[in-house]
Amino acid sequence: MELAHAxxxxxxxxxxxxxxxxxxxxxxGEVQRISPEAPVPVLRVxxxxxxxxxxxxxxxxLLMLGARVDLLCVLGDDAAGIQVRRLAESAGARxxxxxxxxxxxxxxxxxxxxxxxxxxxxVLRVDREDAVPLAADVEERLLSAIRDALPGADALxxxxxxxxxxxxxxxxxxxxxxxxxxIPVLVDPKGGDFTRYQGATCLTPNRREAAEATGISPIDExxxxxxxxxLVELAELDVAIIxxxxxxxxxxxxxxxxxxxxxxxxxxxxxxxxxDMVMAMLALCGAGGLSWETAVHLANAAAGVEVSKLGSVPxxxxxxxxxxGEGTPAATKVLPVEELxxxxxxxxxxxxxxxxxxxxxxxxxxxxARYLAAARTEGDLLVVGVNDDASxxxxxxxxxxxxxxxxxxxxxxxxxxxxxxxxxxxxTPARLIGQVLPDVLVKGEDWKDKGVVGRDVVExxxxxxxLARLEPGRxxxxxxxxxxxx
Numbered sequence: 001m002e003l004a005h006a007x008x009x010x011x012x013x014x015x016x017x018x019x020x021x022x023x024x025x026x027x028x029g030e031v032q033r034i035s036p037e038a039p040v041p042v043l044r045v046x047x048x049x050x051x052x053x054x055x056x057x058x059x060x061x062l063l064m065l066g067a068r069v070d071l072l073c074v075l076g077d078d079a080a081g082i083q084v085r086r087l088a089e090s091a092g093a094r095x096x097x098x099x100x101x102x103x104x105x106x107x108x109x110x111x112x113x114x115x116x117x118x119x120x121x122x123v124l125r126v127d128r129e130d131a132v133p134l135a136a137d138v139e140e141r142l143l144s145a146i147r148d149a150l151p152g153a154d155a156l157x158x159x160x161x162x163x164x165x166x167x168x169x170x171x172x173x174x175x176x177x178x179x180x181x182x183i184p185v186l187v188d189p190k191g192g193d194f195t196r197y198q199g200a201t202c203l204t205p206n207r208r209e210a211a212e213a214t215g216i217s218p219i220d221e222x223x224x225x226x227x228x229x230x231l232v233e234l235a236e237l238d239v240a241i242i243x244x245x246x247x248x249x250x251x252x253x254x255x256x257x258x259x260x261x262x263x264x265x266x267x268x269x270x271x272x273x274x275x276d277m278v279m280a281m282l283a284l285c286g287a288g289g290l291s292w293e294t295a296v297h298l299a300n301a302a303a304g305v306e307v308s309k310l311g312s313v314p315x316x317x318x319x320x321x322x323x324x325g326e327g328t329p330a331a332t333k334v335l336p337v338e339e340l341x342x343x344x345x346x347x348x349x350x351x352x353x354x355x356x357x358x359x360x361x362x363x364x365x366x367x368x369a370r371y372l373a374a375a376r377t378e379g380d381l382l383v384v385g386v387n388d389d390a391s392x393x394x395x396x397x398x399x400x401x402x403x404x405x406x407x408x409x410x411x412x413x414x415x416x417x418x419x420x421x422x423x424x425x426x427x428t429p430a431r432l433i434g435q436v437l438p439d440v441l442v443k444g445e446d447w448k449d450k451g452v453v454g455r456d457v458v459e460x461x462x463x464x465x466x467l468a469r470l471e472p473g474r475x476x477x478x479x480x481x482x483x484x485x486x
Contacts, residue, residue, distance in 0.1 A: 003301070004324050006285075006294050007317055013287035014068040016149045018142075018174065019055030019159030019166060019188075021073035021088075021098070022107040022129075023080045026051070026351065031114040031123065041123055043112050049351035052087050053109060055159035057350075058188070061280035062157075063092045064314035064346040065302075067287065070149045072097030074138055074165055076130075080106035091349035092342050097145040101138045104130045107163055133167045146174045155184050155287035157279065158200070162190040175199045184286045188279045189213070194235045202286065203235055204279055206243045218242055218250070221260060228252035239292050243278055243303075251296050261296050263304060274303045277315065314346045333413035334421045337435055340383070343420070344436065347381060356438035356454075357468075358385035358429040360392045362401040363479055364411045367470060374468045375442040376417035383420045383436055384412050385429045394427060428453045439463045444470045 029045040052060050059071050071093040075081030077100050084106060089095050107129040113120040134142065142165070150156065156178040160166045176199065178185045184201040194213040197203055210227045211217040213234065218224035224242060231240035232254050242250045248262040281302040285295030301323045305315050318333075335343065344354055355378045361368055376382040386408055392401040401408070409421045424432045433441065433454035441458045445467045455465050 003294065003297055004321050006290055007298055007320060007324075010066070010284060010288040010290070010317075012066050012068055013154035013284065014070070014152060015062055015155045015157055015283055015287050016070045016072065016146065016153045017055060017059050017062065017157045017159060017283075018072040018097075018146060018170070019058070019157075020107065020161035020163035021056040021059075021071065021075065021084055021165075022053035022109055022161070022163075023084050023087075024051045024053035024057075025049070025108060025110040027110065027112045028115050028120065029113075041114065043114060043123060045112075046115075050083055050087065051351040052084065052091070052349050054107065054161045054163070056084060056088060057276040058157065058159050058279050058283075059088060059093050060091055060346050060349045061277050061314045062283060063349075064343060065280055065284050065317055066342075067280075067284055069093045070097055070153070071095055072099075072142065072145050072149060074099050074101050074104065074134060074142060076100070076105040077102040078106050080108045080128075087349045091345045097142075097149055099138065099141055099145065101135070103135065129163060131163045133164045134170070139167055139169055142170060143173055146170075147177055150177055150181055150183060153178075153181075153183055155186060155283050157283045158185065158187045158197075159279065160188060160190040168196055171196050172198075186279065186283050186286055188275070194231065197235045197237075199236055201238045202241060202282065202292070203231060203237055203239075204241045204243060204282060205231070206275060207245065210242045218244065224250050224260075225252075225258065228258065241282065241292070241296060243275065249278075249296050249300055251292055253292070259293050259296060261300055263300055277302050277305075281320075314350055316343055333419065334409045337422050337424075337432065340420055340422050341435060344383070352381050353379035353439045354436065355379035355382045355440040355442060356385065356429075356433060356436050357382070357442040358387075358424075358432070360387045360396065360401065361408050361412055362392060362396070362403055364403075364408070365479060369415065371444065371468055371470065372412075372415060373417045375466075376419075378440045378442060378466055381419040382417060383422065383438065384418050385432050385436075386412065386421060386423050387427075388423050388425045391425055391427055430454055430457075433457055437461060440466060442466045442468050444468060446470060 026049045027045045028047040029043045031041040031043055033042050035042050059069050062069050071088050085095050085098050110126045111122055112124040113122050175185050186202045187197045187200045189203055189205050192212045207218055214227045214230040216223055216227040218227040228240050228250055232252055238254055240252045251259040278299045281299040282295050302320050305319050305323050355375055357375045389405050412418050412421045430453050434457055441454055443452050452465050
């Protein structure tokens with residue numbers, strides 16, 4: 001209960017994020033034969049996605065958790081760099097600090113994945129990168145951008161992937177500037193020399209990174225304690241937090257306090273993105289002034305939600321609350337439009353394809369369930385727009401709805417195929433569609449000759465309209481008539 005209250009009390013802190021931002025490209029397909037030219041599989045590509053990677057993944061997680069993010073990085077003067085800026089901006093990040101250096105290329109990682117059902121096997125990864133330190137003039141430009149961004153910030157996050165952005169000078173001067181302004185500095189480190197991060201507030205290495213930096217492999221409680229203590233001394237930290245995958249996290253204060261926080265048992269589908277989610281939650285809590293103990297417990301819970309999903313998928317505060325036992329599907333999925341839009345932006349930045357449908361959904365029945373399940377197959381997440389009570393009355397008559405809006409929304413949210421529910425007050429969803437901007441708009445096949453509201457908006461953006469089959473003889477109107485007739 002205390003953790004849920006702490007998370008709910010966090011506002012929308014502003015976080016300055018500096019690091020190695022990448023573009024992650026995914027090619028999904030099927031392998032059905034071996035090439036006659038060489039003993040390698042032939043991947044027949046059916047779908048391609050692009051997502052923010054590296055420090056950009058942390059930015060997407062922070063935005064989904066409700067933070068405001070200033071993203072600072074160095075990109076190449078190329079198509080990948082343009083796409084990184086577009087994805088970050090569409091997710092809600094401020095990108096004024098995304099600098100361009102024509103002498104570098106934007107880091108691009110292309111993963112070729114052979115899919116079988118919802119799962120996939122990576123068959124090849126192709127990296128394009130310049131993993132060399134920034135030139136002196138670019139270093140100066142980046143430091144200037146950091147100094148400009150820090151006033152009014154609640155935290156500075158340095159996300160190091162050892163690709164050259166976080167040089168020793170950038171680290172030293174940005175940490176000093178933030179600490180002078182009493183802004184906490186959290187670092188996701190890389191490499192074996194952690195003296196580069198001296199003076200930071202918090203360092204978050206994983207088990208392997210902690211072993212490399214300290215020479216002590218944290219394989220049990222005693223060795224973890226010794227490694228944590230050495231980290232604090234080595235980098236002159238306020239706290240060190242070692243992430244221990246299935247064993248949870250370990251927290252060490254410079255004053256000697258410590259916490260060993262085990263994970264909660266969960267079914268693990270995919271560990272991709274768990275580390276970025278941990279950093280995002282720790283940064284959110286640090287920016288919001290929560291204790292490090294609280295931050296560690298919440299980061300553990302967030303990582304547990306992340307690994308239960310397939311792929312690197314940003315998660316919301318509501319999902320974490322539900323994992324803590326303080327949320328229902330309605331609390332997680334039913335959102336006002338102003339909260340839904342940044343969630344969708346972050347999910348799009350992670351490569352999700354948004355499907356939208358709408359209706360009154362008064363007296364939910366099997367026809368609705370089958371229709372919504374079919375709609376969900378058209379993309380990666382399904383948003384359901386539901387008419388409020390006043391608009392249902394105008395459309396269906398003064399004796400409708402039978403079921404009030406709050407109950408209808410909660411029932412819809414309880415369906416596994418529904419990702420988000422949002423209400424609207426107009427007779428048509430035209431304005432809502434213009435806000436959600438779905439990639440796929442689904443309506444019942446009875447709309448074939450009526451003119452689908454929102455078709456122009458969706459198709460103008462390259463999306464499509466799908467007319468789904470309806471179950472004959474199954475409608476709310478028929479059900480109400482039978483009840484009243486009896």
